[in-house]
Amino acid sequence: MAQDRENQGDVQSVRRGLLQGAGLTAALALLGGAITPAQAAEAGPFPAHKRWKIVFVNHVTTNPFFVPTQYGIQDAAALLGFDYQWTGSANADVAEMVNAVNAAIAAKADAIAVPIVDPKAFNTPIQKALDAGIPVFAYNADAPSGSANPRLAYIGQDLYLSGYQMGERIVSLVDSGLVGLFIATPGQLNIQPRLDGALDAIKKSGKKIDAQTIATGATVNEELSKIKSFFLGHQDLKGMFAVDAGSTQGVAQVMKDSNLPSKGVHGGGFDLLPRTVELIHEGFLDFTIDQQPYVQGFYTVLEAFVFLASGGLVGPANINTGLKFVTKGTVDPYLTTETRYEGKSTKPQIVPRTGPIKA
Template structure:
């Protein structure tokens, strides 16, 4: 028994309690003992200092994604890796490179056939995912949604941003930057996809709610970053009298910033912004070519699904997954410095694990 326990200051603490706290108030624990555990070796029995969980099978969780090679999901995969290391589980990363729903559905069905212990999937289309998710749950496989969802669906929880509200916030930000009477471009990688369409819907709703003081074009850019840059360049060359470009996905946001830099558009009174924290996007904010980007904590969108699936399995179904909002934060030139000077798995800027001893 520790001195603090002997004095009655604290009682024995279980890792179950720590991790439950991480799910309820994750940010608090991220700064403390939870992350220090990420740097240690975790056995299936999760041994260590009186914080042990019972020994358990090395459960395998399947993550189904709509753009498996997109750089936005690098920190998501780091979050998955760190959570799996913490609790002694494994994972696989599968789905589609280009938001093909049929490929994602096939991946879920394959996970069911291979008897996965849990499934986390982005849900980017209405109805198409319902049958496979119901099939998985009927087979005793818990399923959670992350990053994108369409309601209603049978997934047990959703871990991600409120996409429509985020779009509304972006729309209001646009109106604060662009003069009335201006024309802008709104860029979206894959129109109709549930991970980004609600954002552009929210932005348009905010513009309409303000009385339509500006006009806009909605421009599809494509699922691959190379396609997105070409699409943004083409739109600009045909709309040189416009005053802004704004995007609702990571690749399009980076591309908007690149075009703003290529043609030095801030000097011509243009404004631009979008979503997510690709390293180049952050640099373009710092140099003044982008006004803002919106963070949605992609690391959490990998970490928390693992923890929810794990606790569900460990408790025999007593601890049900819960919806988890991963937030909305504007990154501007005023606060981008922290992101640029700190290389972190949390933002995907390094693969190196956090060493708390040297902070």
């Protein structure tokens, strides 16, 4: 599944407001100057450097959620003079991911990024990489608090908190009855903390909500099938909510197919797959939560660059990529723009904005 992205031709656009005062390279890019990646590595304020290579290991390499993540990697790599590789597993196979990390070490990568989706499996290979002088960053999923995993920093959402806040939103929508909570791969650290947070919030509410957990699988088609089957066997349910992108899209589709909002059923989940956004606009899903996958790629490359450029003197630092509820009342900007930042366009662009900024 490895896909090398080398010798990118043009500097890609910088995410809005990302790097104020980012230097000559970013300034010229914003002004329309054409700079090759090799030139980007030589432009001020940084001295010329080798084309470092960062290997991104992923747990679901073909999942549409990670399309904007890959665009973020591409853009930062072009800006900072990097090559990159996108590799790992297509179906959340931890052994395949560990093998990919070991392969990156053997190939003498300059940096490695990996979602730590298993609480122990990555401890040894990450330590092996660090011992070889290769910095390793976690993105999208992190090791449990207090674990022995030696990764340098985590770039991603506070997963438990996001799940807890989703649970609070569920409680505000549903007074009692059966609620289905869908999760692609139970136990994996990119999504299990969300489920744990949601269940804790529901329990703390004291409401008579029967929350049942349903595993859906690692592919979008499989997820939709499992969600349909659960609904057909539990047509008295009061809500369907998901903690991953593919399952959320599946929930939205089932909500539409059976017109469940008209029957008082509520639904919601995570991430901004195009179909999910459309069905929120049409009123078939109450909300989704944006965790900004673009910057999970961009910021990770940026952290690797600063670490390598400073000889390890600067950083690394954890970065929380945020939590934002998207509802029918706030979804329109996601429909009226097609950008790399949300994975709906390949075209590099600076997106103009108007009106006040809402926190």
